[in-house]
Each structure stands twice: as structure tokens, then as C-alpha cells.
Amino acid sequence: MDQLTHPTQLQEEEILNVLKQFITEVIGEEFVEDIDITPQSSFTKDLEMDSIEIVAFSEKVKAHFGKDIDFTGWLSNMDLDEIINLNLGDITKYIRSCL
Amino acid sequence: MPVVALPHTRLHVQEMNAGAPETVLLVHGMFTNLSIWYFNIAPLLAQHFHVVLYDLKGHGMSDKAGSGYGLQVMSEELLALMDTLQLDTVHLCGYSYGGLIALQTAIHHPERIKRLAVIESPDPQEQETMNIVDIYSKELLTHFVNGQPAGAGAPLGKRQLERRHRMYEFLLKESTIRQDMQQEQHFFEQAAITRIPHDTLLIYGSDSDCVPAGQALQEKISRASLLYVNGDHNIPVQSPFVIGEALQDFFVNGPVKNTTAAYVTDKADLNINLS
Numbered sequence: 001m002d003q004l005t006h007p008t009q010l011q012e013e014e015i016l017n018v019l020k021q022f023i024t025e026v027i028g029e030e031f032v033e034d035i036d037i038t039p040q041s042s043f044t045k046d047l048e049m050d051s052i053e054i055v056a057f058s059e060k061v062k063a064h065f066g067k068d069i070d071f072t073g074w075l076s077n078m079d080l081d082e083i084i085n086l087n088l089g090d091i092t093k094y095i096r097s098c099l
Numbered sequence: 100m101p102v103v104a105l106p107h108t109r110l111h112v113q114e115m116n117a118g119a120p121e122t123v124l125l126v127h128g129m130f131t132n133l134s135i136w137y138f139n140i141a142p143l144l145a146q147h148f149h150v151v152l153y154d155l156k157g158h159g160m161s162d163k164a165g166s167g168y169g170l171q172v173m174s175e176e177l178l179a180l181m182d183t184l185q186l187d188t189v190h191l192c193g194y195s196y197g198g199l200i201a202l203q204t205a206i207h208h209p210e211r212i213k214r215l216a217v218i219e220s221p222d223p224q225e226q227e228t229m230n231i232v233d234i235y236s237k238e239l240l241t242h243f244v245n246g247q248p249a250g251a252g253a254p255l256g257k258r259q260l261e262r263r264h265r266m267y268e269f270l271l272k273e274s275t276i277r278q279d280m281q282q283e284q285h286f287f288e289q290a291a292i293t294r295i296p297h298d299t300l301l302i303y304g305s306d307s308d309c310v311p312a313g314q315a316l317q318e319k320i321s322r323a324s325l326l327y328v329n330g331d332h333n334i335p336v337q338s339p340f341v342i343g344e345a346l347q348d349f350f351v352n353g354p355v356k357n358t359t360a361a362y363v364t365d366k367a368d369l370n371i372n373l374s
Contacts, residue, residue: 031258048258051134052159055113056100058137072115076142080336083138 012039015092022060026053039089046087054083061095069098100160103153105179107167111160112153112180113137115145121213122186123350125152126177128195128219129168129276130266132159135194135335143343147351148190153180155197157270168279170203170286177204181211190350192216194335199223199286202316205299206291214350215297218342219304219332222312223283287312292319299323300349302342304330324354 016039024032027049035047043049049057061071074094075083103112113133123144125136133152141150154161155173167173177200181189191212193201198220205215270276286292299320303313305327317325326345330337 027258044259050259050262051137052132052154055134055137056160059100059113072137072142075138078138079339080138 012092012096015095016088018064019061019088019091022057022064023047023049025060026056037088039092040087042085042087044084049084051080051084061091065095065099069095071095102160103180103183105176105183108156108164108176109162110153110156110176110180112151112184113141114152115141115150117149119145119147119149121147121350122149122151122189123346124177124181124186124189124191125150126191126193126197126200127152127155127158128193128197129155129280130158130270131194134159139339140335140343140346143340144347144350147347151180151184151186151189157274157276163269163274165273166275166279168274168276170199170283173200174203174207178208178211187211188213190214190216192218192346193220194218195220195332196280199283202292202295203286205295205297206289209296212297214300214353215295216300216302216346216349217313217316218302219307219309219334220312220316221309222287222315223280224285224287225312226281226284287315287319292316293321295320295322297322298349298354300345300354301325302334302345303327304332304334304337306331307334308332322354 020032020037023037027047031048035041037047041047043054043057058071058075061069065071071094078086101112101114102109111133125133125141125144127133127135132154136150136152141152144150156162156164156176157168181187188211191201191204191214193199193216195218198217201215201217202220205212299316299322301313301316301320301323303310303325307330309332310327313325317323328334328338328341328345335342
């Protein structure tokens with residue numbers, strides 16, 4: 001019988017895989033094929049995401065991880081330069097800390 | 100992605116704090132998208148209000164549109180969005196061309212608006228200013244896309260370049276956006292502006308070329324206050340927290356008491372503390 005993984009058991013690697021899937025959905029599979037997505041990947045420099053794509057990504061994070069995390073609230077304390085320079089490792093650590 | 104279907108277009112809409120009794124509706128400007136509000140200004144307002152932000156058609160993740168970028172049509176779409184979301188009245192805030200859409204709505208449907216905020220809206224008569232706004236908008240996009248201060252000149256990635264190029268090609272060459280904006284050149288001259296009844300907050304960048312437009316609106320709208328914020332036309336990006344707090348204060352408490360003309364009338368007093 002399959003065993004459900006409780007959100008609190010999520011490890012950073014699992015979270016990162018979820019985030020990679022969201023990025024694929026937002027920017028498209030054909031572009032992701034050419035990119036090595038790692039914890040060091042930043043939104044704009046490495047993933048070439050623009051602001052409206054970061055919005056779409058944020059909404060997916062909120063929808064998936066639910067009210068356990070206040071992702072928009074976390075981002076709202078940063079200015080735009082900080083947000084677009086965030087890397088996936090930062091986001092993974094934040095999500096992990098909330099679960 | 101939340102999409103609201105209107106009679107002639109489909110708009111990408113985001114909402115925050117949907118349970119709050121009062122709503123703030125945010126309208127971005129030409130060549131940008133709702134992300135100018137999403138990260139800083141909207142969350143601040145959502146501490147008190149239901150906040151609705153949307154991509155104008157042809158922008159962000161809303162449907163493309165070849166025509167219908169004039170103020171009347173854009174205002175009708177704003178009202179249609181309000182109807183669809185069952186919002187009878189809102190506090191309305193627009194940036195740049197979005198501010199003109201807000202003014203148009205305040206003129207023709209004052210009953211749908213509680214308080215009005217206009218950020219950095221140009222006088223469409225000033226073609227030179229409109230061109231500068233256009234240039235600023237492009238720099239703003241570059242800023243967003245690059246993750247660098249506007250004008251820093253960092254190289255764009257191939258996909259970013261292609262996306263940006265596609266948007267400009269479509270809006271400027273295949274749509275009527277330029278002609279539609281030019282049709283509005285007499286907008287500030289109409290007497291109806293002077294009859295706008297709302298408490299109105301005008302926010303302009305101290306170094307912006309649009310400052311004369313803000314001053315003109317302050318003279319025309321009887322219950323208007325003019326607030327200068329350090330920066331230029333890009334103040335929502337340059338000073339999002341100052342703007343967010345100013346809007347929050349205005350929508351919660353109304354205009355500063357004992358002040359009928361302006362928060363700040365002297366450009367020497369620009370470094371104000373709103374808290």
C-alpha cells in the first residue's frame with residue numbers, strides 16, 4: 001500500500017523538485033531542457049524569469065504548500081531587486097522552515 | 100492562473116485578503132503588468148483591504164488585443180471586472196496610464212469609487228512626456244527582466260529578449276495602442292475633471308517629468324492632495340514601501356486632516372516621513 005508523505009516530512013530535495021516542476025510549468029518545458037536547475041539558480045540571471053513569471057511561480061507555491069507558509073508575506077519584506085536575485089535554495093529553505 | 104472572462108477579453112486577476120469588507124483595486128500602466136503591485140504594495144494594502152490587481156488586456160498574462168486601448172473602453176473593462184467580481188464600490192488606484200483609466204472611471208461612474216489615488220499619470224497633451232513615459236516603461240521592463248537597475252545594461256538572455264521583443268512588436272506595430280493613446284490628448288482639458296468629487300491622492304516622483312501633470316490635477320480636482328516621493332516615473336519600483344504606506348494611510352484614514360491642498364507643496368520638503 002502506498003504511504004502518503006506528510007508535508008512535514010518533506011526534505012529540501014523534495015521541495016526543490018516541486019519548485020523545478022513549477023518553473024517548468026511557468027516558462028515551458030522547451031526552455032527548461034537547456035537549463036540546469038540547481039539550488040543556486042536565481043530567478044532572472046539563471047532561469048531568465050521576468051516579473052510576471054515570478055508572480056505565476058509564487059501563486060503555484062502558495063497553492064501547493066497552502067497556508068502553512070506565507071510566501072507572499074515573506075517576499076513582501078524584500079524589494080524587487082532582492083526578489084529577482086533570490087535563488088531556489090533560499091526559497092527551499094524558507095518553505096522547509098515553515099513546514 | 101486566475102482568469103476572469105469579460106465580454107470581449109479575458110483578464111489575469113490576482114486577489115489578496117478576499118474576506119476584507121472594503122476593496123482596493125489597482126491598475127498598472129502601459130507596457131508593464133500587475134507585478135508592479137504584487138510583491139510590495141499589494142501585500143501592504145492587504146493588511147487592511149481586499150486587494151484586486153489585474154493585467155490590462157495585451158499585458159502580462161491577460162489576452163492579447165489588437166484594439167480598444169482608449170480610456171473609455173479600458174474604463175468599461177474595469178467596471179465589467181468589478182461587476183464580475185461583485186464589487187459595488189472600491190478604493191481605486193492607477194499608475195501612469197492606469198491612473199488615467201482611474202480618472203476616466205471617476206468622471207463617468209463616481210458612484211463606484213470611494214477614494215481615488217493617481218500615481219504618476221502624464222498629461223496626454225504633453226506628447227513629449229508621453230514619449231518619456233514610454234521610454235521609462237521600456238527601461239522598467241528591462242529592469243524587471245534583467246534584475247538590474249534600469250539602464251545598467253546587463254545582457255539579456257535569449258528567451259527574455261524574445262519575449263520582450265514579441266510584446267513590443269505586437270503592441271506598437273500590430274495593435275492600435277499608440278493611436279488610442281494619442282486620441283486622449285485633450286483628456287485634461289475636459290471640464291468634467293473639475294467635477295471629480297472624491298478625496299483624491301496624487302503621488303508623483305520628485306524628479307519625474309510628469310510633475311506638472313500632478314500639479315495640474317491638483318488644481319483641477321477640488322479634494323486632491325499631492326504627495327511627492329523621491330524618484331522619477333518609476334516610483335512604484337523605486338519606493339514601493341513609501342507608496343504602499345501612503346496608500347494604506349489614505350484609504351484607511353482619508354486625507355490628512357487640516358490640509359486641504361497638499362501633503363507636500365514645497366519640493367524642499369521631499370524627504371517626508373509618512374508614518
